[in-house]
Amino acid sequence: MLHQFLREEDGAQVIEYALIIAVVSIALVLALQGLTTGGYFANFITRVANCLTTATCT
Numbered sequence: 709m710l711h712q713f714l715r716e717e718d719g720a721q722v723i724e725y726a727l728i729i730a731v732v733s734i735a736l737v738l739a740l741q742g743l744t745t746g747g748y749f750a751n752f753i754t755r756v757a758n759c760l761t762t763a764t765c766t
Contacts, residue, residue, distance in 0.1 A: 743749040759765035
Protein backbone atom coordinates (compact mmCIF):
# COMPACT_ATOMS: atom_id res chain seq x y z
CA MET A 709 0.00 0.00 0.00
CA LEU A 710 2.80 2.43 0.85
CA HIS A 711 4.59 1.53 -2.39
CA GLN A 712 1.45 2.34 -4.41
CA PHE A 713 1.05 5.65 -2.55
CA LEU A 714 4.61 6.67 -3.37
CA ARG A 715 4.15 5.90 -7.08
CA GLU A 716 1.03 7.99 -7.44
CA GLU A 717 1.61 11.31 -9.25
CA ASP A 718 -1.83 12.95 -9.26
CA GLY A 719 -0.89 15.58 -6.68
CA ALA A 720 2.14 16.72 -8.69
CA GLN A 721 -0.04 18.32 -11.37
CA VAL A 722 -1.96 20.31 -8.80
CA ILE A 723 1.27 21.65 -7.32
CA GLU A 724 2.57 22.59 -10.77
CA TYR A 725 -0.61 24.50 -11.57
CA ALA A 726 -0.47 26.25 -8.21
CA LEU A 727 3.11 27.35 -8.87
CA ILE A 728 2.21 28.65 -12.32
CA ILE A 729 -0.73 30.61 -10.89
CA ALA A 730 1.51 32.03 -8.15
CA VAL A 731 4.15 33.21 -10.63
CA VAL A 732 1.56 34.78 -12.95
CA SER A 733 -0.18 36.55 -10.07
CA ILE A 734 3.12 37.95 -8.77
CA ALA A 735 3.93 39.24 -12.26
CA LEU A 736 0.50 40.88 -12.51
CA VAL A 737 0.89 42.56 -9.13
CA LEU A 738 4.28 43.92 -10.10
CA ALA A 739 3.02 45.15 -13.47
CA LEU A 740 -0.03 46.85 -11.98
CA GLN A 741 2.05 48.37 -9.21
CA GLY A 742 4.28 49.95 -11.83
CA LEU A 743 1.23 51.43 -13.55
CA THR A 744 -0.33 52.88 -10.42
CA THR A 745 2.75 54.45 -8.80
CA GLY A 746 3.37 57.00 -11.55
CA GLY A 747 -0.26 58.09 -11.79
CA TYR A 748 -0.48 56.85 -15.36
CA PHE A 749 -3.27 54.39 -14.62
CA ALA A 750 -5.36 56.97 -12.76
CA ASN A 751 -4.85 59.43 -15.63
CA PHE A 752 -5.94 56.79 -18.13
CA ILE A 753 -9.11 56.00 -16.15
CA THR A 754 -9.94 59.70 -15.92
CA ARG A 755 -9.50 60.12 -19.67
CA VAL A 756 -11.72 57.12 -20.41
CA ALA A 757 -14.40 58.41 -18.02
CA ASN A 758 -14.31 61.85 -19.65
CA CYS A 759 -14.53 60.28 -23.09
CA LEU A 760 -17.57 58.23 -22.09
CA THR A 761 -19.44 61.04 -20.32
CA THR A 762 -18.60 64.04 -22.54
CA ALA A 763 -18.02 64.56 -26.22
CA THR A 764 -14.37 65.52 -25.78
CA CYS A 765 -11.76 62.79 -25.91
CA THR A 766 -8.10 63.58 -25.44
